[in-house]
Amino acid sequence: xxxxxxxxxxxxxxxxxxxxxxxxFDCLHGHINKYSRGRVVAEIGQPVEEIGILLTGAAVKFIKxxxxxxxxxxxxxxxxxxxxVEAYTGDRTFNSSVVIAEEATVLYISVATIVKQCxxxxxxxxxxxxxxxxxxxxxxxxxxxxxxxxxxKSMRGKISKLFYDKYLAQGTETIHLGFxxxxxxxxxxxxxxSMSREMIAMREDGIIKFRKDxxxxxxxxxxxxxxxxxx
Amino acid sequence: xxxxxxxxxxxxxxxxxxxxxxxxFDCLHGHINKYSRGRVVAEIGQPVEEIGILLTGAAVKFIKxxxxxxxxxxxxxxxxxxxxVEAYTGDRTFNSSVVIAEEATVLYISVATIVKQCxxxxxxxxxxxxxxxxxxxxxxxxxxxxxxxxxxKSMRGKISKLFYDKYLAQGTETIHLGFxxxxxxxxxxxxxxSMSREMIAMREDGIIKFRKDxxxxxxxxxxxxxxxxxx
DNA sequence: TAGTGTTTGTATCTTAAGCTACAAACATCA
DNA sequence: TGATGTTTGTAGCTTAAGATACAAACACTA
Numbered sequence: 001x002x003x004x005x006x007x008x009x010x011x012x013x014x015x016x017x018x019x020x021x022x023x024x025f026d027c028l029h030g031h032i033n034k035y036s037r038g039r040v041v042a043e044i045g046q047p048v049e050e051i052g053i054l055l056t057g058a059a060v061k062f063i064k065x066x067x068x069x070x071x072x073x074x075x076x077x078x079x080x081x082x083x084x085v086e087a088y089t090g091d092r093t094f095n096s097s098v099v100i101a102e103e104a105t106v107l108y109i110s111v112a113t114i115v116k117q118c119x120x121x122x123x124x125x126x127x128x129x130x131x132x133x134x135x136x137x138x139x140x141x142x143x144x145x146x147x148x149x150x151x152x153k154s155m156r157g158k159i160s161k162l163f164y165d166k167y168l169a170q171g172t173e174t175i176h177l178g179f180x181x182x183x184x185x186x187x188x189x190x191x192x193x194s195m196s197r198e199m200i201a202m203r204e205d206g207i208i209k210f211r212k213d214x215x216x217x218x219x220x221x222x223x224x225x226x227x228x229x230x231x
Numbered sequence: 232x233x234x235x236x237x238x239x240x241x242x243x244x245x246x247x248x249x250x251x252x253x254x255x256f257d258c259l260h261g262h263i264n265k266y267s268r269g270r271v272v273a274e275i276g277q278p279v280e281e282i283g284i285l286l287t288g289a290a291v292k293f294i295k296x297x298x299x300x301x302x303x304x305x306x307x308x309x310x311x312x313x314x315x316v317e318a319y320t321g322d323r324t325f326n327s328s329v330v331i332a333e334e335a336t337v338l339y340i341s342v343a344t345i346v347k348q349c350x351x352x353x354x355x356x357x358x359x360x361x362x363x364x365x366x367x368x369x370x371x372x373x374x375x376x377x378x379x380x381x382x383x384k385s386m387r388g389k390i391s392k393l394f395y396d397k398y399l400a401q402g403t404e405t406i407h408l409g410f411x412x413x414x415x416x417x418x419x420x421x422x423x424x425s426m427s428r429e430m431i432a433m434r435e436d437g438i439i440k441f442r443k444d445x446x447x448x449x450x451x452x453x454x455x456x457x458x459x460x461x462x
Numbered sequence: 463t464a465g466t467g468t469t470t471g472t473a474t475c476t477t478a479a480g481c482t483a484c485a486a487a488c489a490t491c492a
Numbered sequence: 493t494g495a496t497g498t499t500t501g502t503a504g505c506t507t508a509a510g511a512t513a514c515a516a517a518c519a520c521t522a
Contacts, residue, residue, distance in 0.1 A: 067455060086368070090365065095372070115361055129360070132364065136319070137318070140371055143371065147378055147381065150381040180500085189384075191481070194480060196500070197501090197502085212500085385509095422509070423470085424473095424509090425508080427472085428471090428472085429509090443469085
């Protein structure tokens with residue numbers, strides 16, 4: 001496995017050179033641990049001193065419900081990280097536990113050293129800081145977009161907004177969703193049959209046609225209208 | 232008006248001393264502008280070079296819909312800021328326009344100087360950076376919580392989760408909402424009458440009683456169950 | 463304390479979307 | 493090419509929540 005390649009995919013190390021990544025180990029107190037399945041690598045309420053980046057394997061995040069039950073709240077794969085938000089919040093404690101699901105290697109970097117300029121005054125430090133800021137800011141953007149879909153009440157509105165946004169992003173009348181009906185329904189937070197029903201109604205209305213992951217917009221104006229009116 | 236007091240309320244300047252705030256002006260290239268109603272102080276698509284902090288007055292944020300129409304997407308009052316997220320995203324351009332609604336004074340601080348250590352190596356710079364990170368991270372947290380309510384499908388689930396969360400936060404069976412029915416309905420993204428109806432049903436079921444902004448939880452266990460089961 | 467505005471409660475009706483369960487289409491691979 | 497698993501479409505029923513419109517309670521102040 002190539003650590004350099006993997007890390008460069010991680011947003012924190014965007015724009016890093018190999019030699020800069022090497023500095024992680026002294027500059028940011030980087031170290032790598034290996035864990036087997038079931039190992040708890042982060043625990044709710046514990047202070048976040050390091051950010052963990054999964055180099056191999058997989059892990060699952062859990063939040064604790066007030067009655068003590070644990071609830072799965074997401075998965076982490078190679079290239080993903082944990083603690084990168086909590087590290088900067090008020091109490092700096094994990095708000096979810098992370099449990100290794102498949103034998104994994106984790107690279108840790110120290111939070112304290114990210115925010116402080118290091119004595120070597122190295123540019124990689126500066127970059128990491130900027131990347132951290134971007135990483136957080138972009139997350140806010142994404143969450144804002146996601147919330148928009150959730151707030152739209154009508155099925156047709158949700159679908160239209162989603163398709164129209166994809167249309168704007170992809171620039172062609174033929175768009176690709178990037179997920180199947182189940183995933184799309186889950187993203188929009190609706191039931192798949194209801195969504196399917198409405199998509200077919202939209203096809204009957206001549207707005208779209210589709211086949212699997214590929215959607216063709218037949219009436220852009222109407223779709224735009226629906227997307228804009230949606231609430 | 233006391234700039235110091237106001238700025239210390241702003242999250243970016245949390246923990247700042249008066250004398251450190253004074254440094255803003257040379258260290259962060261701070262400067263103050265005064266605007267009258269109608270003035271556009273940020274425009275969608277334009278690069279964000281500074282973060283604006285409203286010292287007095289009020290402003291409105293607009294996003295541009297694809298058909299060109301502008302849509303109100305939030306208000307800004309004294310102590311609030313704009314550009315503090317976009318400043319760090321990929322293209323670093325405003326994604327909403329900001330228009331002054333009431334004669335306002337705005338303090339600007341340079342983004343470029345926030346992320347770079349300044350030549351004076353002043354601690355205020357360091358603090359500002361940490362505050363910026365907190366500010367963004369906490370926003371992510373908040374948005375995550377907000378999205379949770381949106382994702383719950385049943386009315387009773389939404390209400391229960393909200394009340395239960397407030398109960399956990401406030402620690403007493405008598406909780407205060409901090410908003411009226413309209414605002415609460417808007418936050419949960421439901422219609423007020425439907426919400427009212429369900430609150431009354433919950434009262435009839437002996438789970439809560441209420442009067443205006445004050446809610447008393449009569450059956451904590453049941454409320455907890457509802458909040459946990461909610462989806 | 464009357465008068466106005468706001469917030470909250472109530473009623474009725476309608477409909478969109480959820481759920482379940484099944485059928486059809488498609489993909490994959492031996 | 494048949495067998496199996498997955499994804500997508502279809503149907504019918506039920507119900508929760510939306511919309512609207514009005515009434516009651518309350519708050520403010522003149």
